[in-house]
Amino acid sequence: MRASTSAVFVGPELSDALTRLVTQAGAAARATTRVEVTLKADSSPVTSADFAADAVLRDGLARLLPGLAVVSEERAPLPSWPCPGNFVLVDPLDGTKEFIAGRAEYAVNLAILVDRRPVAGFIALPALGLVYRGIVGRGAERLMTSGDDLAPVATPIRARPTPAEGLVAVASLSHRDAATDAFLARPIIAERHHLGSALKFCRIAEGEADVYPRLVPTREWDVAAGDALVVAAGGRVTGADGEPLRYGKVETGFVVPDFIVWGAPAEP
CATH class of the missing domain: 3.40.190.80 (D-Maltodextrin-Binding Protein; domain 2)
Incomplete structure (x- = not known):
């Protein structure tokens, strides 16, 4: 069921477009020259880079997936409506504390959900020059990036068998x-x-x-x-x-x- 719905919702053309979108959002966050930091109600930090990435994602998803509900960390308040079965979840800047500290381990996360289960995931790591993407039932890949440009060839990746120990x-x-x-x-x-x-x-x-x-x-x-x-x-x-x-x-x-x-x- 999940493999077939993945193929319907996220075919190769849309997969490539969403890969470019998270790459562009990551580039927008990284290019933020004056980073302003404020605290949310839960005391977690949010920066101008979070909002820059979110703006790219908002505009891109409206173009690529019109009419599909989008839930983003940075679009407060949180939705109060019953969540539909099919929707998009985004974290424009995952690892904000790492970003503020000047470390490279921050990301842009985007997931497509069908029947409230993730069927496709896209993770851009702009400071590391990497994008990971996975379509359930079709496999996962790693791509190299340079700014908001993608390498033409994706490398298939696979989780290794979990050992009993070690x-x-x-x-x-x-x-x-x-x-x-x-x-x-x-x-x-x-x-x-x-x-x-x-x-x-x-x-x-x-x-x-x-x-x-x-x-x-x-x-x-x-x-x-x-x-x-x-x-x-x-x-x-x-x-x-x-x-x-x-x-x-x-x-x-x-x-x-x-x-x-x-x-x-x-x-x-």
Whole structure:
């Protein structure tokens, strides 16, 4: 079902157009010369670069997907209407703290959802010159970028089989909590790397890491694009209860209570 709906909603032409769009949004964020920082109601920072990227995404999605509902982190207040089954989730600048600190690990996230499940994910990492994209049922790819230009050839990527022990784990650079630290302290974890933004999903999708736990609440726009990318690459994304995530939860403010990202199922 998800493979067929992915093909209908995100064919090759639209996939290329959305890849260009997140690349352009990332370039707009990176080109922001005077970065103004303010605090939201939850005390998290937002910058003029967030809004610059959001403007590019807003205009591009209105052109490419007219009539499809869009939920963006930077378009407050959050929608109060019942969320439709099919919609777009965007985080114009994922890893704002990393961006403010001058680190390269920030991203632009865009996900297409069908029946409240992500079927396509696009993640641009402008400071690293990379874009990742995944279409569930069709696979995942990595592309090199230069400014807002894309390399003509995409490299297929695949999550590696998760070993029984000796796992390489990735975890948040800016957000630490006792439950996640306890997970990372398990004997099955051999290496731990702390990274910013959706780059952690990308490392799982390209077979560079095995598990990414996030056991405290976050928001759907932080997760959906990475969810689609990892699943397209053969990996898994679940709640801590092992069940697939559901999206479009307006009633909770689009909160994801917890999740764990895994590589591909272990080979027999």
